Amino acid sequence: MTCIGWGKIILLGEHAVVYGYPALAAALDRGVTIAPVATPAGGSLRVDVPAWSLKASAADDHPVARCLAVIADGLGVGRPSVSLLGDAQIPPGAGLGSSAALAVAIARALLVHARRRESVTEITHAAAASEALMHGKASGVDVALAVAGGMGVFRKTTGLRAFPSPPLRVLVGPSGSPRSTAAMVDRVAQATSEVVDDARLRELGALTDIGTTALLAGDLAGLGAAMDRAHALLAGLGVSTAQLDSLCDVARVCGAHGAKLTGAGGGGAVIAIAPRDREQAILTEWKNAGVTGFVATVRGKS
Numbered sequence: 001m002t003c004i005g006w007g008k009i010i011l012l013g014e015h016a017v018v019y020g021y022p023a024l025a026a027a028l029d030r031g032v033t034i035a036p037v038a039t040p041a042g043g044s045l046r047v048d049v050p051a052w053s054l055k056a057s058a059a060d061d062h063p064v065a066r067c068l069a070v071i072a073d074g075l076g077v078g079r080p081s082v083s084l085l086g087d088a089q090i091p092p093g094a095g096l097g098s099s100a101a102l103a104v105a106i107a108r109a110l111l112v113h114a115r116r117r118e119s120v121t122e123i124t125h126a127a128a129a130s131e132a133l134m135h136g137k138a139s140g141v142d143v144a145l146a147v148a149g150g151m152g153v154f155r156k157t158t159g160l161r162a163f164p165s166p167p168l169r170v171l172v173g174p175s176g177s178p179r180s181t182a183a184m185v186d187r188v189a190q191a192t193s194e195v196v197d198d199a200r201l202r203e204l205g206a207l208t209d210i211g212t213t214a215l216l217a218g219d220l221a222g223l224g225a226a227m228d229r230a231h232a233l234l235a236g237l238g239v240s241t242a243q244l245d246s247l248c249d250v251a252r253v254c255g256a257h258g259a260k261l262t263g264a265g266g267g268g269a270v271i272a273i274a275p276r277d278r279e280q281a282i283l284t285e286w287k288n289a290g291v292t293g294f295v296a297t298v299r300g301k302s
């Protein structure tokens with residue numbers, strides 16, 4: 001049996017979501033899958049994801065090993081003799097929720113191995129503890145989407161409010177530039193530390209509401225305009241890069257409704273939404289800029 005944690009994109013509201021504002025996010029149609037394979041008694045608890053050249057045993061001195069241990073502890077399963085054999089359809093460290101997807105897939109696989117029923121609450125808590133180790137001050141949006149899939153508006157106080165929506169095609173461009181979510185979250189904390197209620201964060205939150213209303217009304221131009229404005233605000237907070245700005249500009253020049261960085265920024269990925277007949281031109285221009293993009297279809301579950 002394979003267990004999944006979904007990758008995700010944030011359509012609107014990243015960083016502001018850490019401060020309690022809403023974010024519009026959607027699970028990708030791909031993520032991380034893990035199959036638990038029992039090993040002889042006395043063997044170690046280990047995870048192996050060849051697609052990311054990742055191998056770690058719970059006792060190792062390695063960030064993923066510490067995450068594995070914290071997830072096992074959160075679920076109260078001890079250190080079972082099991083190899084967690086993984087596959088990944090999203091790149092690591094690209095702003096697509098890879099670490100949350102891995103944590104959720106691991107948690108699900110450990111419960112399967114322990115012959116325990118899946119509990120969303122248990123999986124969420126265990127994966128959130130792993131994310132706290134990896135990223136420090138995480139809002140929880142990545143974990144919520146990695147567990148539930150679908151699409152919705154996430155707030156720290158109320159969690160994910162999922163809603164049904166028609167399929168939305170989103171172009172995703174992983175820039176290939178590494179970055180640290182924790183470092184980007186710190187950068188925004190510094191940029192906004194002088195003010196109690198930073199107007200840029202407040203506007204990012206308002207854009208989530210505007211963009212969600214537009215999406216649900218089928219107004220992709222309206223959603224795109226909100227994305228463009230959100231990118232400008234995120235750039236103003238210091239989390240964009242020249243490469244991310246350029247990938248967004250290229251998409252707009254090719255006719256996208258809108259484009260922005262997604263996730264923490266500082267590298268990672270951009271997203272764009274575009275009329276169907278403009279998609280290939282955008283992917284081609286991104287390819288010319290050294291970025292292999294793809295089209296993900298995201299949808300809210302009914």
Ligand code: PMV
Binds near residue numbers: 265
């Ligand atoms: O880049 P990612 O996938 O780690 O997303 C981070 C999203 C932030 O809003 C910047 C942080 C958070 O925990 O919500």
